[in-house]
Amino acid sequence: MIFNRQQQSLLLEGKEYxxxxxxxxxxxGAEAHSPAYWDLYLFLNKWFDDSPVITVHTSGSTGTPKELVVRKEQMMQSARLTCEFLNLRKGDSALLCMNLRYIGAMMMVVRSLVAGLNLIVRPASGHPLAGIKAPLRFVAMVPLQVYNTLQVPEEKERLxxxxxxxxxxxxxxxALETEMKxxxxxxxxxxxxTETLSHIALRRLNGVSASEHYYPFSSVKLSLSSENTLVIDAPLVCDETLQTNDIARxxxxxxxxxxGRKDNVINSGGIKIQAEEMERLLRPFxxxxxxxxxxxxxxxxxxxxxLLEGQLGTKEIENKLQEIFEPYYRPRYILSTDDIPQTGNGKINRVECRILAKQLVATSKRGEYEGGQEN
Structure with missing residues (x-):
């Protein structure tokens, strides 16, 4: 692996740069290149400059997006951890199919630079394997990209x-995890x-090593705060101990x-409800x-x-809510919207969802459904 940026080059679709x-x-100039390649060149230009740091952006899924200044050396250490864990080797093909504004995409490039991977570039889209001809060694996607890929036989075969x-x-x-198996x-x-420069732990979804648990890299130490939120000590990629809002075991x-996230705990009449846990129970229905x-x-x-995307009949959902949840856990409102708000990299925008729900309730006065909790 190469950690000296002055000695690094990028193997891009078989050609060295x-x-x-x-x-x-x-x-x-930008006119001679596709947007995906131009974004890559701009990132590489910043990567190869004399500055030891680079600016990255958080997704804004739970709050206002932030700019973070991170050390390039730590990004290379993160790349090393992943490449060693996954046994990635020089010349292995790696697909870049996400927005280079965010750390996940940046790290695909840095892994390629450090380990000599052959980077294949596609625009950030819902169908990243469309048009891919040769088998790939290493791919990173968000869940929506994986879901879309599985719906198209040719893309599923490539996956x-x-x-x-x-x-x-x-x-x-x-449901997605079941398909992965x-x-x-x-x-x-x-x-x-973003603060940990992409992942510090992985969970195998299929094969004999499949697990419900995440396993951290050996250099990462974990603990819990007094509120049972995860505390991360990852000295190779983060200078300070990181206090997360993720409730963990x-x-x-x-x-x-x-x-779930501490931010997503709903305090309804003194009952604390974890939004992600309710979503997990409702997904099959x-x-x-x-x-x-x-x-x-x-x-x-x-x-x-x-909050539902599209116009869906609510009677069956109401019956399922009655069956699954105790009265104080049942949604007081069922609301429909054209689109569930998302951030730029495909995560649910929890803040915008709360704002939208408040607006919809105000507009419809009592919403489409009220009756989950006893008065």
């Missing part, structure tokens, strides 16, 4: 010919965030499970995108709200 090559491409798939940027629901591809769900072997959110309520403080 040095820092000087990138500068020449930049000098030629089956992929060596390793890592899924990040959002939770993998049970039947793939010959080695599939991992990842845990991490740590097991004696060092593995862990994420139960709701065939459209949805989210559990809340709206302000004078009596309860926060009223649990089910």
């Amino acid at each position: 040095t820092s000087e090559d990138i500068r020449r491409l930049i000098a030629g 089956k010919q992929t060596g390793i798939l890592i899924i990040g940027g959002g939770a993998v629901d049970e 039947h793939l010959p591809t080695v599939v991992y769900s990842t845990y991490g965030m 740590i097991y004696p072997d060092g593995s862990f499970m994420i139960l 709701i065939p459209v995108p949805f989210v559990i959110t809340s709206v302000p309520d004078r009596r309860l403080g926060q009223a649990v709200t089910l």
Whole structure:
């Protein structure tokens, strides 16, 4: 592996590019290149400059997006951890199919630079394997990209010919995980965030090593705060101990499970409800995108709200809510919207969902459904 940036070059679809090559491409202007390649050249130009740091952006899935300044050396250490864990070797093909504004895409490039991977570039889209001809060794996608890929026979076949798939940027629901179990591809769900320079732990989704637990890299130490949120000590990629908002359970072997985010705990009449846990229970019964959110309520403080994408009949859902949940856990409102708000990299935008739900309740006064909780 190469950690000296002055000695690095990028193997891009079989052709080697040095820092000087990138500068020449930049000098030629954007008009001569597709947007996906131009974004890559701009990133590489910043990577090869004299600065030891680079600016990255958080997704904004739970709050206002932020800019973070991170050290390039730490990004290379993160790349090393992943490449060693997955046994990636020089010349292995790796697919870049995400937005280079975010850390997940940046790290695909850095892994290629450090380990000499052959980077294949496609525009960030819902169908990243469309048009891919040769089998790939290593691919990273968000859950929506994986879901879309599985709906198209040709793309699903290409995924089956992929060596390793890592899924990040959002939770993998049970239905998607079930489909993963039947793939010959080695599939991992990842845990991490912008502050940890992508993932610090992986969970195998298929094969004999499949597990419900995430396993951290050996250099990562984990603990729980007084509120049972995960505390991460990852000195190779993060200078300070990181206090997360992820409610977790740590097991004696060092593995862990994420139960949800502290931000997504809904306090409804003194009952604390984890939005992600409710979503997990509802996924088998709701065939459209949805989210559990809340709206302000004078009596309860926060009223649990089910936000559905599209116009879906609610009677069957109401019956299922009655069956699954105790009265104080049932959504007080079921609301429909054209689109569930998302961030730029495909995560649910929880903040925008709360704002939208509040607006919909105000517009419809009582919403489409009220009756989950007894008055």
